Amino acid sequence: MRVTFLGTGSAMPTGERFQTGIVVEDDGRRLLVDCGSGVLQRLQQSGVGYENVSTVLLTHHHLDHVADLLPLLKARWLAGEEHLEVVGPSGTKAFLDDLLSVYDYLDGRVDLRVREVGAREFSVAGFDVEGFETRHSMPCLAYRLGDEFTFSGDSEAFSGLANFADGCAVLAHDCSFPDEVDVSNHPTPGQLGEALSGADIGRVYLTHLYPHTDGKHEAMLNSIGDRYDGDVRFAEDLLSVEL
Numbered sequence: 251m252r253v254t255f256l257g258t259g260s261a262m263p264t265g266e267r268f269q270t271g272i273v274v275e276d277d278g279r280r281l282l283v284d285c286g287s288g289v290l291q292r293l294q295q296s297g298v299g300y301e302n303v304s305t306v307l308l309t310h311h312h313l314d315h316v317a318d319l320l321p322l323l324k325a326r327w328l329a330g331e332e333h334l335e336v337v338g339p340s341g342t343k344a345f346l347d348d349l350l351s352v353y354d355y356l357d358g359r360v361d362l363r364v365r366e367v368g369a370r371e372f373s374v375a376g377f378d379v380e381g382f383e384t385r386h387s388m389p390c391l392a393y394r395l396g397d398e399f400t401f402s403g404d405s406e407a408f409s410g411l412a413n414f415a416d417g418c419a420v421l422a423h424d425c426s427f428p429d430e431v432d433v434s435n436h437p438t439p440g441q442l443g444e445a446l447s448g449a450d451i452g453r454v455y456l457t458h459l460y461p462h463t464d465g466k467h468e469a470m471l472n473s474i475g476d477r478y479d480g481d482v483r484f485a486e487d488l489l490s491v492e493l
């Protein structure tokens with residue numbers, strides 16, 4: 251399995267990190283998880299290509315996770331690709347209907363299939379996936395793909411989510427802000443270290459980084475390390491990890 255971070259930023263630009271998107275590839279199968287602003291460009295830069303991604307799995311419907319969804323649909327239509335499947339939490343069907351009622355010239359251009367999933371096991375693009383409800387300001391699902399990869403989506407850090415990822419080779423976890431920012435709905439490094447303490451995870455990548463984290467990486471890693479002694483690194487756009 252190969253996991254490529256397309257966007258490791260958030261709703262406020264850093265100038266270097268695009269919004270959330272991760273592409274997972276395994277044995278000819280490809281799955282795009284989230285499709286925030288800039289992800290369509292990163293898909294091209296990564297060599298994966300928008301023509302080769304026909305399934306998008308959404309964690310939730312915040313703009314920084316869906317902004318490039320219709321641009322992806324349009325690019326696929328213009329390239330002659332005929333299908334797109336969008337899978338996401340409850341409300342995804344109504345969300346897509348609403349988007350296409352605004353951009354109605356895109357409606358019906360590709361065979362769009364929309365499926366809603368929840369905190370359970372399901373299959374998407376040939377991957378066996380399990381969903382888990384996170385703690386965020388709107389309903390959001392974390393996803394686990396076998397023993398290889400877990401993505402937190404947007405979430406506060408809590409032991410339930412750490413347990414959900416326990417035993418995984420790689421966990422990509424929201425770490426939006428440094429400790430000095432008072433925040434809810436996202437974790438700080440101190441909170442993340444506490445939640446992860448005792449978890450058995452091969453490597454943790456920090457993502458969903460706000461500009462507030464610029465220049466604070468070392469302090470953030472030290473803060474996590476106060477409670478959690480595992481391998482923790484910062485994700486970067488276009489970083490590829492082989493599992």
Ligand SMILES: [Zn+2]
Nearest residue numbers: 310312386404
């Ligand atoms: Zn969010």
Ligand SMILES: [Zn+2]
Nearest residue numbers: 312314315404
């Ligand atoms: Zn977000």
